[in-house]
Amino acid sequence: MIEIITIGDEILIGQIVDTNSAWMAVELNKAGFQLAQITSVHDEADHIKKALDEALLRADVVLMTGGLGPTKDDITKQTLCEYFGTKLVFNPEVLENIQQIYHTRQSVMNELTKSQAMVPEKCTVIQNRAGSAPITWFEKEGKVIVSMPGVPLEMKKVMSEEIIPRLQKHFKTPAIIHKTVQVYGIPESQLALRLTEWENSLPEYLHLAYLPNFGIVKLRISGAGQDKYKLEEAINQQVETLKSILGESIFAYEDKPVEKIIYEKLKSSGLTVSTAESCTGGNIAHRLTLIPGISDCFKGTVVAYHNELKINMLGVSAQDIEQYGAVSSQVATQMAEGARKVMQTDLAVATTGIAGPTGGTPEKPVGAIWISVCSRERTITRSYVFGNFARENFIERSTMAALMMLNELIG
Amino acid sequence: MIEIITIGDEILIGQIVDTNSAWMAVELNKAGFQLAQITSVHDEADHIKKALDEALLRADVVLMTGGLGPTKDDITKQTLCEYFGTKLVFNPEVLENIQQIYHTRQSVMNELTKSQAMVPEKCTVIQNRAGSAPITWFEKEGKVIVSMPGVPLEMKKVMSEEIIPRLQKHFKTPAIIHKTVQVYGIPESQLALRLTEWENSLPEYLHLAYLPNFGIVKLRISGAGQDKYKLEEAINQQVETLKSILGESIFAYEDKPVEKIIYEKLKSSGLTVSTAESCTGGNIAHRLTLIPGISDCFKGTVVAYHNELKINMLGVSAQDIEQYGAVSSQVATQMAEGARKVMQTDLAVATTGIAGPTGGTPEKPVGAIWISVCSRERTITRSYVFGNFARENFIERSTMAALMMLNELIG
Incomplete structure (x- = not known):
């Protein structure tokens, strides 16, 4: 059993959301460890020690994040010295590591940063290759206590490369x-x-x-x-x-975002795609362009929020908008086919719906959407009703549905 | 002092990130309460009781979220009965509330849902107006223990409308x-x-x-x-x-997202806006279209990821792209002015930059971006270098910079 203790006022005043713990939980789970509890406490010595006491009653491993900055409000290192009855000593390897990092970043070290090279005497020091705060690994009565930085990038690197492999070795996990x-x-x-x-x-x-x-x-x-x-x-x-x-x-059959799957299929078949978005407001394009390398396959988007842009830029029939409404099978299909033509891509995807909170009718309620995907040979157009969710939720669900239809079209 | 206990396996396996606690921390802080600790535990009776014991040693109020679903793995309600030495009794008002909610959603209640109307006898029941799990408020030796659902929408509603006002009254906060x-x-x-x-x-x-x-x-x-x-x-x-x-x-001088500020200014002056995005890939449009009512002012977007779309759809000079590169002052300016013309808006904003991780040069490194905003009278074009952040981070920073320049242009 493992417990996590996150240390820092910023979590308890809600300044930051603790995403570290969820990431750690996933990675520990994957490595065969169970998490018993997550505890967030202030930068406060007595409270940290109490949390450690309680965690060690239940768990074999306590992973602590945060409170390792060089400023005076960060006290994790001193607190651990008190807890384990040891003192801070200078560690030249840590200083060398910090110097290297600062050299790469072309930054200049100050006295505060140098103080990061002071570490508890009775512990194993693990170098932080992404930052200046060293990682400390204590063992006590067969139990392991690790203190690492709360900066997500630094924590993730050291967890993946050092802590999890060491824990697996220490506990001989299957x-x-x-x-x-x-x-x-x-x-x-x-x-x-x-x-x-x-x-x-x-x-x-x-x-x-x-x-x-x-x-x-x-x-x-x-x-x-x-x-x-x-x-x-x-x-x-x-x-x-x-x-x-x-x-x-x-x-x-693998753990990969659908936009990455789409990207790989497009790339291997040399196909290009464009999007024409109304209610999703550019979010399909946003999701696709988060994938590095997507510029090989994704050419662009027309967000046609106003009907005149649907008509002028995508060639949607003004009469059809009049007759069937902007949220209709006809308009979605014409948007997709128009996008494919105008942006000269092999494939296109289009959305038109009612994101709310207003604008719904009994026939076309808030949450109703038409999505169309097309290639040279084939057009698929479908309607969904995603219920009266919050606007943001509707946009995410619509984006996902559009990406799934695109994935289906590519096959 | 207040403590939060979040209950649910899904947090401890990393299936969900606990955003509830940060939201609660902010709201409690605003209402004048301090948070001492956040604890996440499994749906496990003994562990929940232990966490409650420990929290009540430190805090006057313990707010518990989660574990209130109707399925057998959710045990918070039964555990609280054991903890406070009481039993579950049927509460007709809760049933009525659930029936109303189901009626609005046009859903049919099943037996499991009806069981939500069973509540601990010795407590104050607060109705959940957004879901089926009632909120229970216990008092013990001057301390307050509240159990509420973990569904963010339901938790937020009841915290704002019921729990915080009651706590302020109970503790006569200044x-x-x-x-x-x-x-x-x-x-x-x-x-x-x-x-x-x-x-x-x-x-x-x-x-x-x-x-x-x-x-x-x-x-x-x-x-x-x-x-x-x-x-x-x-x-x-x-x-x-x-x-x-x-x-x-x-x-x-107020706590409001910049896109909301922009929306309000546009609306009151009757101005319209469009965006022309390269490296931000539609994210500016996405951020704007998250604001309800934005369709009054936001007409649309061209995401011109490929240069041919910059030329064909926004009228950027092919020769300038050749001469100055796609990431240049000239191209950013022409994209903004092109967007304004093509989409017939009063204002436009354009971005062109290098999101990375590849594509940088010594002269134009990853993270370099040109942003241009224009109205009929004025064009402002600036360059930024946002450093070698992760791609997602670069896109968010660029989006923010573009929104800030748009806000500046509107004045």
């Missing part, structure tokens, strides 16, 4: 294998019902997790065992069973 | 006043240096918080006291001093 299958179009609760029987029949050494996100549910099968090869075989067999239950609803 | 001043263009560490003297001179009953976000720093001055009027006057005086120190770097 091999852990994960396989993720991604499902779209079945709500989590329905999916759970359909999978109940199969889930109950899973052997004890396999574990299933549901990870839902805006219409996608990732199913992660994890297994722990001594024989990596047998484990892999057992998991692959279960994936085959899952395939026979869910069929077409599975769109990926 | 008046709390906040005033937020937003600064752009000065990094947090530099800002702190410039404000050191002023900050040290603040009277003890006023508190300053720095809230940084992609180039913006919000400075929040908070004060607590019995005389609301005097407090307000004291804070306003400090804001005047701040104004004299920071001058033009302050762009807002």
Whole structure:
């Protein structure tokens, strides 16, 4: 059992959201460790020590983040010295590491930064290759206590490269294998019902997790065992069973965002894509352009929020807008086909819907959307109603639906 | 002192990031309460009781979220019955509330949902107007323990409308006043240096918080006291001093996203805007279209990721792209002016830069960007270098810079 203690006033006044803990939880889980508790406390010596006491009653490992800056409000290092009855000593290797980092960044070190090279005497020091605060690893009565920086980039690097491998070695953990299958179009609760029987029949050494996100549910099968090869075989067999239950609803057999999957398919087939967005307001383009290298395949977008842009820039028929409304199958289709023509791409995707909170009618309520995708040979146009969610939620769900249709079109 | 206990396996396996706690921390802070600790535990009776015991040693109020679903893995309600030595009884008002909610959603209740109307006998029940799980409020030896749903929408509604007002009444808290001043263009560490003297001179009953976000720093001055009027006057005086120190770097005297500020200015002056985006890939449009009502002012966007779209759709000179490069003052300016013309808007904003991770040169490194904003009378074009951040970070910073320039142009 592992516990996390995050140290820092900024979390307790809500200045930052603690995303570190969720990331650590995922990575520890993948490595075969269970998390018992996450505790966030102030930069306050007594409170930190109390939290450590309590955590060590329950867990074999306590991972602490934060409170390692050079300013006087950061006190984790001194507190750990008091807790373990040791003192700070100068460590030349840490200083060298900091000097290297500052050299790369072309920055100049000040006295405060140099003080980072003072570390507790009775501990293992692990170098921080991404920042100036060293990582300290204590052992006490068979238990492990690690203190590392709260800066996400630094924490992630040292967790992946140093802490998790050391923990696996220290506790001689078995091999852990994960396989993720991604499902779209079945709500989590329905999916759970359909999978109940199969889930109950899973052997004890396999574990299933549901990870839902805006219409996608990732199913992660994890297994722990001594024989990596047998484990892999057992998991692959279960994936085959899952395939026979869910069929077409599975769109990926790996843990990868759909926009990355789309990008790889486009790139390997040399196809280009454009988007024509009304209610998604550029979010499909935004999601695609977060992928490095996407400029090979993504040419551009027309966000046609006003109808005159749908007409003038995408060639949508003004008469059809008049007759069927801007949120209609006809307009979505013409937007997609217009985008493909105007931006000269092989494929295009278009959205037109009612994001709310106002603008809905009984016939076309807030949350109603038409999405169209097209290639030279084929056009698919569908309507969805995403219910009266918050505006942001509607935009994310619509974006996901559009990306899924694009993925389906590419095949 | 208040503590938060979040209950649910999904946080400890990293399935969800706990954004609730940060939101609650901010709101509690604003209402004059301090948060001592945040604890996340599994849906496990003994662990929940232990966490409650420990929290009640330190705090006067424990706010618990989660574990209130109707399925068997959610056990918070039963655990609280055991903890407070009471039992579940049927509450007709809760059932009525659930029935109303289901009626509005046009959904059908099942047996599981009906079980939500069973509540602990010895507690105050607060209706959940956004979901089916009721809120329970316990008092014990002068301390308050509240259990509420973990669904963010439901938690936020009940916290704002019920829990915080009741806590303020219960603990007779003094008046709390906040005033937020937003600064752009000065990094947090530099800002702190410039404000050191002023900050040290603040009277003890006023508190300053720095809230940084992609180039913006919000400075929040908070004060607590019995005389609301005097407090307000004291804070306003400090804001005047701040104004004299920071001058033009302050762009807002209220806590509102810049896109909302832009929207309100556009709306009141009847102006329209369009965007022409290269490296921001539609994110400026996305941010603007998150604002309800923006369709009054925002007409559309051309995301011109490929140069041919810059030329064909925005009228950028092909020769200038050849001569100065796509990331240049000339191209940014022509994109903005082109967008204004093509989409027939009063204002336009354009971006062209290098999001990375590849594509940089010594002259134009990854992170370099040109941004241009224009109206009929005026064009402003500037370059920034946002350093070698992660791609996502660069896009957010660029978007913020573009929105700030647009805000500046509108005046």
